[in-house]
Amino acid sequence: MQALTAGGSPNRDRVRGDAWTRRGAGIVLLAAVVIVLAVAAGVRERVVPGDPTALPVPAAPQEGDCIQENPLAIADLFPVTGPLPALRNSGCAGRRFGEVVSVGAGQADGVEVPMVAVEQCFRQAFAYLGLPALPPVLDLPTGPAVAVQTALIGPDDRQRAAGQDWAACVVLLPIAIDADETITVDHSLRGAWDRPEDSRLFSVCLHVVSTMMAGANCSVPHRFELISFRLGDPAQPAEAAESECLRDVVEAIGSSAALDRGELSVVVVPARPDPKGDRLIIGADAVTADTGYVNHCLIEPADAAKRLTGSVRRLMDAPLPLN
Numbered sequence: 001m002q003a004l005t006a007g008g009s010p011n012r013d014r015v016r017g018d019a020w021t022r023r024g025a026g027i028v029l030l031a032a033v034v035i036v037l038a039v040a041a042g043v044r045e046r047v048v049p050g051d052p053t054a055l056p057v058p059a060a061p062q063e064g065d066c067i068q069e070n071p072l073a074i075a076d077l078f079p080v081t082g083p084l085p086a087l088r089n090s091g092c093a094g095r096r097f098g099e100v101v102s103v104g105a106g107q108a109d110g111v112e113v114p115m116v117a118v119e120q121c122f123r124q125a126f127a128y129l130g131l132p133a134l135p136p137v138l139d140l141p142t143g144p145a146v147a148v149q150t151a152l153i154g155p156d157d158r159q160r161a162a163g164q165d166w167a168a169c170v171v172l173l174p175i176a177i178d179a180d181e182t183i184t185v186d187h188s189l190r191g192a193w194d195r196p197e198d199s200r201l202f203s204v205c206l207h208v209v210s211t212m213m214a215g216a217n218c219s220v221p222h223r224f225e226l227i228s229f230r231l232g233d234p235a236q237p238a239e240a241a242e243s244e245c246l247r248d249v250v251e252a253i254g255s256s257a258a259l260d261r262g263e264l265s266v267v268v269v270p271a272r273p274d275p276k277g278d279r280l281i282i283g284a285d286a287v288t289a290d291t292g293y294v295n296h297c298l299i300e301p302a303d304a305a306k307r308l309t310g311s312v313r314r315l316m317d318a319p320l321p322l323n
Helices: 010-043 115-129 157-161 196-202 238-253
Strands: 098-105 149-153 166-172 204-206 224-231 264-273 280-282 294-301
Touching (some): 115 149, 238 264
């Protein structure tokens, strides 16, 4: 339905607007033609000496090179078979979406990308960032909860045509599901976990715990932050699991001040993979004696009306990011 406006019928006003639009478009088109003709006349007799040459083919990347292309621009960043996707990269000192961690042998077209290469890249990225080593069993994580995005990339069409054959492991800054814009930084990510502000880039935040669905960073308002994982023990009382979580929270923040002020609450949520599908079994049903499970340690604002607006990692005694 279209609402009436002062001045009469909406249909008559629309026709009048269409006429002015057509007349304006004609004026703009005529002006554009005149400009083009004038420019063409001015440059017709000007000839630039020399032979046209193509830009040189970029060399293969090296460890520490910057990823300068938004990974969201790649339709399939994680192909099952080769060729690997290409992301523009080079040595740089400016803003970047991620960095090259290592460079190895290439991936043949049509051949399945080996899972061992994917897992090796993930572990190399952890070492590059300065994170604790991953546990042997990847489906039952332990240690700090982090969001680390890795990918394997390869030569672009010009590099392939020039005979380049390589695969690079890259670590990318987290891509938040609901963030307003893609994150970039203007400095190296090497050793990021040891720098308080950079370590927050890889924190994991949640809106709800019922599905453990996470945005990839904490830059938008959220209810929970996932702090750590610990292997569950069905014989362990709930109080002991909460005490372990409390210690992890204090270690992650670097202080107990926010807890002492009563601004944060600690939450322990057990979860395990569902053997029947690609999801998690969460809550009391996850606690079994014959199947391993993980206790997820989380924090949330004690005031149910408030939301966290940033990560709490390494905040020490500073005020919490709350609204």
